[in-house]
Amino acid sequence: MQMLNQINDIIIAPHFNLSEFACPCCNRVMLHPKLLVKLIELRKILERPVYITSGYRCSRYNQKVGGVTNSYHCIGLAADIRVKDTNLIELLDYAEEIDFNGIGFYEKKNFLHLDVRPTKRTRWRE
Ligand SMILES: [Zn+2]
Numbered sequence: 001m002q003m004l005n006q007i008n009d010i011i012i013a014p015h016f017n018l019s020e021f022a023c024p025c026c027n028r029v030m031l032h033p034k035l036l037v038k039l040i041e042l043r044k045i046l047e048r049p050v051y052i053t054s055g056y057r058c059s060r061y062n063q064k065v066g067g068v069t070n071s072y073h074c075i076g077l078a079a080d081i082r083v084k085d086t087n088l089i090e091l092l093d094y095a096e097e098i099d100f101n102g103i104g105f106y107e108k109k110n111f112l113h114l115d116v117r118p119t120k121r122t123r124w125r126e
């Protein structure tokens, strides 16, 4: 049905569409405004496309991709990103500048996990 292809197809910021944050298995989506604001800020200083490789995840999808239980992805507080023509170390510096509360550095898989968790500042590497 044509209508369903349009679900979540909403421009929420100059360089972001809500559909990019939706769960790939069910199209459900949760997105905290604080996370979006920080991603907009990051996009602005990078001046390059920011790809959301994983945004909201329903619990079933989170299990499928091996996410931790109670992942911040499941409550709309986290996004994994990749940026064109930018190495991960450089990207990490920018993310630190914006001070995401949680930052995961995934060297082999080549992405950054960013979140706005309400608890204390957390950094990890994999
Ligand atoms: Zn899902």
Ligand SMILES: [Zn+2]
Pocket (backbone or CB within 6 Å): 054, 073, 078, 079, 080, 112, 113, 114
């Ligand atoms: Zn993540």
